[in-house]
Amino acid sequence: MSVVADVERKLGELREREAADGTPDLRTSVMTHVAWAPPRWADAARSTLAGLEERHPSRTILLFPEPRRGDSIDVTVSMQCFAMPGVSQEVCSEVIELRLGGTRAQAPASIVQPLLISDLPTFCRWRGEPPWGESELEQLVDVCDRLVVDSSEWTGVPAAYEQLALLFDRVAVSDIAWGRAREWRGRLAGLWPGIEKAERLSVTGPKADALLLAGWLGSRLRREVALTRRSAKELTRVAVDGVAVDAPLGGPPTASDLLSAELDLFGRDPIYEAAVKAA
Amino acid sequence: MSATENPLLEGLRLRRTPEPCALVIFGASGDLTQRKLFPALYSLAFRRLLPEQFGIVGVARTEQTTKEWTAAMKGAVQKHSRDPFKRDVWSALADSMTYVATDFADDHGEDEVLEVLRSLDADRGTAGNRVYYLAVPPAAFETIVNELGERRGGGDGWTRLIVEKPFGHDHASANELNEILQQWFREDEVFRIDHYLGKETVQNMLALRFANGIFEPIWNRQFIDHVQITVAESIGVEGRAGFYESAGAVRDIFQNHLLQLIALTAMEPPIDFTADSVRNEKVKVLRSLHTPGPKSVVRGQYGRGFVEGEEVPGYRDEPDVAAESTTETFVAAKLYVDNWRWADTPFYVRAGKRLARRETTIAIQFQRAPHPPFAEIAGDGLRPNVLLIHVQPDEGVSLAIGAKVPGQGMSIRTVHMDFLYGGAFRTGLPEAYERLILDAMLGDATLFTRADEVDEQWELVDSIVAAWRRDRPVFPNYEAGTWGPRSADELIHRDGRSWRRH
Numbered sequence: 001m002s003v004v005a006d007v008e009r010k011l012g013e014l015r016e017r018e019a020a021d022g023t024p025d026l027r028t029s030v031m032t033h034v035a036w037a038p039p040r041w042a043d044a045a046r047s048t049l050a051g052l053e054e055r056h057p058s059r060t061i062l063l064f065p066e067p068r069r070g071d072s073i074d075v076t077v078s079m080q081c082f083a084m085p086g087v088s089q090e091v092c093s094e095v096i097e098l099r100l101g102g103t104r105a106q107a108p109a110s111i112v113q114p115l116l117i118s119d120l121p122t123f124c125r126w127r128g129e130p131p132w133g134e135s136e137l138e139q140l141v142d143v144c145d146r147l148v149v150d151s152s153e154w155t156g157v158p159a160a161y162e163q164l165a166l167l168f169d170r171v172a173v174s175d176i177a178w179g180r181a182r183e184w185r186g187r188l189a190g191l192w193p194g195i196e197k198a199e200r201l202s203v204t205g206p207k208a209d210a211l212l213l214a215g216w217l218g219s220r221l222r223r224e225v226a227l228t229r230r231s232a233k234e235l236t237r238v239a240v241d242g243v244a245v246d247a248p249l250g251g252p253p254t255a256s257d258l259l260s261a262e263l264d265l266f267g268r269d270p271i272y273e274a275a276v277k278a279a
Numbered sequence: 280m281s282a283t284e285n286p287l288l289e290g291l292r293l294r295r296t297p298e299p300c301a302l303v304i305f306g307a308s309g310d311l312t313q314r315k316l317f318p319a320l321y322s323l324a325f326r327r328l329l330p331e332q333f334g335i336v337g338v339a340r341t342e343q344t345t346k347e348w349t350a351a352m353k354g355a356v357q358k359h360s361r362d363p364f365k366r367d368v369w370s371a372l373a374d375s376m377t378y379v380a381t382d383f384a385d386d387h388g389e390d391e392v393l394e395v396l397r398s399l400d401a402d403r404g405t406a407g408n409r410v411y412y413l414a415v416p417p418a419a420f421e422t423i424v425n426e427l428g429e430r431r432g433g434g435d436g437w438t439r440l441i442v443e444k445p446f447g448h449d450h451a452s453a454n455e456l457n458e459i460l461q462q463w464f465r466e467d468e469v470f471r472i473d474h475y476l477g478k479e480t481v482q483n484m485l486a487l488r489f490a491n492g493i494f495e496p497i498w499n500r501q502f503i504d505h506v507q508i509t510v511a512e513s514i515g516v517e518g519r520a521g522f523y524e525s526a527g528a529v530r531d532i533f534q535n536h537l538l539q540l541i542a543l544t545a546m547e548p549p550i551d552f553t554a555d556s557v558r559n560e561k562v563k564v565l566r567s568l569h570t571p572g573p574k575s576v577v578r579g580q581y582g583r584g585f586v587e588g589e590e591v592p593g594y595r596d597e598p599d600v601a602a603e604s605t606t607e608t609f610v611a612a613k614l615y616v617d618n619w620r621w622a623d624t625p626f627y628v629r630a631g632k633r634l635a636r637r638e639t640t641i642a643i644q645f646q647r648a649p650h651p652p653f654a655e656i657a658g659d660g661l662r663p664n665v666l667l668i669h670v671q672p673d674e675g676v677s678l679a680i681g682a683k684v685p686g687q688g689m690s691i692r693t694v695h696m697d698f699l700y701g702g703a704f705r706t707g708l709p710e711a712y713e714r715l716i717l718d719a720m721l722g723d724a725t726l727f728t729r730a731d732e733v734d735e736q737w738e739l740v741d742s743i744v745a746a747w748r749r750d751r752p753v754f755p756n757y758e759a760g761t762w763g764p765r766s767a768d769e770l771i772h773r774d775g776r777s778w779r780r781h
Contacts, residue, residue, distance in 0.1 A: 182291070185287070186291060189288050192284075192285040193285070217287075249327055272290075
C-alpha cells in the first residue's frame with residue numbers, strides 16, 4: 001500500500017472511531033498547514049501545534065526529515081478534536097506526521113502534494129534556517145502559498161536575509177521575528193514626525209528582531225539608521241537617538257499566537273520584504 | 280494620521296484603536312450597564328482595543344460612591360464577561376472610572392459631570408472627546424439630551440451620542456425624538472443602537488451575499504420562492520413587564536431587529552462599505568416594504584404551557600402584567616419588498632416570546648427543481664434547497680441539498696451542509712456591544728440606524744398597529760412552548776407554504 005493510501009485509510013478509520021463516540025464531529029479546514037521540522041525542532045513544532053490547531057482548524061502535515069536513516073517513510077495519523085461551546089458538536093483537525101528517512105527527505109513535495117486540501121491555502125512553517133538552494137526547500141516553496149519562518153532561529157543573519165529575499169518572487173513570506181516586533185513598530189510609528197530624521201536605533205533583544213526593526217525604520221524613512229544591539233531573549237528595550245521608546249502594553253505573545261497571526265495573512269508583504277533587503 | 284502622511288504606518292495592520300476619549304454612561308447602575316456594557320468594555324480592554332487615554336464616567340440616580348460602583352461593575356464583569364478575569368486588565372479599567380450620583384434633570388448634577396470630564400481631560404488626556412451612552416428608559420431621554428445639548432461648548436474634541444432602543448413608540452414620537460436630537464447634535468454624531476447589527480452573523484450576511492459570486496446572481500425573485508425570518512425567544516418578559524406592556528412584540532422586536540434583518544437580506548449591493556452607502560441601500564428596502572393587508576399580519580399572546588420541561592405561567596399571570604392585557608407577545612407577517620429584485624416574493628417573518636426554543640434564523644427558500652427525473656421521489660420527497668443563516672444560537676450557515684441515499688435505486692434525501700462559525704474561526708465571537716461601542720468611539724456609524732431608517736420602520740409599524748386598534752383580540756391564543764398561534768400557520772398555509780420545520 002502506498003504511503004498516501006495508508007494515510008487515507010488511517011484517516012478514514014479515525015473518522016469512523018470519532019463518529020462512533022456519540023458526539024457528532026465537524027471536519028472543518030481553513031488551510032493545509034505543512035511544518036518542516038528537523039529533529040532538534042520536533043518538540044517545539046509539536047508544542048506550537050498544540051496551541052494552534054484549535055484556532056486554525058486545518059489538516060496539518062508534520063514533516064520530520066531524518067536523512068541519516070535508511071530510505072523510509074513512517075506515518076502517524078491522529079485527529080485532534082475540540083468541543084464547540086454551546087453545541088453538541090466537536091470540530092476535528094487531522095494531523096499527519098511523516099518521518100522522512102534517507103533520500104525521502106530530499107523529495108517532500110511528492111508526498112505532500114497528494115495530501116493537500118484542494119482549493120484552500122497551504123502554509124509552510126519552516127523550522128530553523130532553511131537549507132538555501134537545496135531540493136527540499138525548493139520543492140516545498142513551489143507547493144506552498146506562504147512560507148513562514150522565524151529568522152531568530154537562524155545563526156546566519158543578516159547574510160541569510162539575502163537568500164531569503166531570493167524567494168520573494170516565488171512565495172509569500174512571513175517571519176515570526178517580524179510579527180514579534182509589531183507592537184514596537186507601532187510605538188515607533190507613534191513618534192512620527194519627530195522620528196523622521198532618526199539616525200541611531202538601539203535595541204535590546206534577539207539579533208533578527210533588531211535587524212528587521214532597523215531595516216524597517218531605514219527603508220521606511222529612506223535613510224541610513226545605525227543599529228546598536230544588546231543581546232536578550234526577547235525585545236525589551238528600543239531607543240531612538242538615545243531616547244527610550246515606551247514599551248508596548250502587555251507581555252510578549254506566545255509562539256502559538258505569533259504563528260496563528262501569520263496564518264491569517266495572505267499575499268506578499270512589501271514592507272517586510274523591504275525591511276529584509278535593508279537588514 | 281494616514282499612511283500617506285506617516286510612512287511608518289503603512290502595512291502596520293494596527294488594531295483599530297479609538298482616539299483618546301471619555302465615555303459617559305447614563306444609567307450606570309442599570310441592568311444593561313451591568314450585563315452588557317461593562318463586560319463589553321472589559322473585553323475591549325482585555326484585547327487592548329481601548330485608547331490609552333481613556334476615562335469612564337458613570338451617571339445614575341443611585342446614591343453610591345465611585346468605589347462602590349466600581350466594585351459592583353467588577354462583580355458584573357466577573358459574572359458576565361466572555362473573557363477570563365485578569366486583575367491587571369481590570370485595575371487599569373477601574374482606575375479610569377468615576378461615578379456621579381444625580382438626577383438627570385438636576386442642573387448641579389450635570390455640571391458635576393462636566394467638571395469630572397474636564398478633570399479627565401487634564402489628568403488622563405481625553406482631549407475633550409466625549410461618547411455619551413444613554414442606557415436609560417425612554418422617559419429620561421429628552422431631559423438628558425437637552426442637558427447635554429445646553430452644555431455643549433465650542434471647545435476642542437468631538438462628541439458622539441449612543442442611543443439605546445426603543446427609539447420612540449410610534450412614528451410621531453420617534454420624529455419628536457429625532458427633532459430633539461437634531462436640535463443639539465448632527466446626524467453623524469448620533470449612534471442609534473440596534474444590537475442585532477453588532478452580531479457577527481448578521482454582518483456575515485453581507486459577506487455571504489457580497490463576497491461570494493455564487494449567491495448574488497440567484498438572490499432574486501427568479502430563483503427564490505420566499506424568505507422566512509424567525510426571531511424566537513423561549514423566555515418570557517423577565518422583569519421587563521413595565522416596558523413590554525406598552526411595547527409588545529411589534530415594537531420590541533419587529534420594528535427594529537426584524538426589519539433590519541429584512542433590510543440586510545433584501546438590500547442591493549452598496550457601492551462600498553461606508554456608513555452612508557450601506558444605510559442608503561437599507562433605507563430603500565424599508566421604504567419599499569408593505570403588507571398586503573390586515574389579514575397578512577397576525578398577533579398572539581402566550582398562555583400557560585411548558586418550556587424546556589418546566590411549566591411556565593401565561594403572559595397575563597406574569598408579575599406587573601394587567602389581568603386583561605391585550606399586549607401581543609407574538610407577531611407574524613407576510614411582507615413584500617416592492618422593487619425589481621423582489622416583486623411578488625413574500626417575506627414571512629415571525630417573532631415571539633415563550634416559543635418552543637430560542638432561535639434567530641433567516642431562511643432563503645429557493646424554487647423547486649423544475650422537473651426531477653427520479654420516479655421514486657416525485658412529489659413531496661424532493662424538497663427545495665434552503666439556505667439557512669443561523670444568527671443565534673449555533674451561528675453559521677447551512678445549505679439544504681438533495682443527495683442520493685447509498686444503495687440500490689435512486690432514493691433522494693435532504694441533507695444539510697453546515698458551516699459553523701465556531702468550527703472555522705476558533706477565536707470566539709465578540710459580543711455585539713463590544714463591536715458597537717468600539718465603532719461609536721471610532722465614529723463608524725455603519726452598524727447603527729440612521730434617522731430615515733427609523734422613520735420608515737415606524738411608518739410600517741404604525742400602519743400595522745392602526746389596523747389592530749379596530750378589533751379586540753381573543754388572548755391568550757397560543758400555549759407557551761409552542762410555535763405561536765394557529766393563525767400564524769394559516770397565514771402561510773394560505774399561500775401553499777409552511778413555516779420551516781424545527
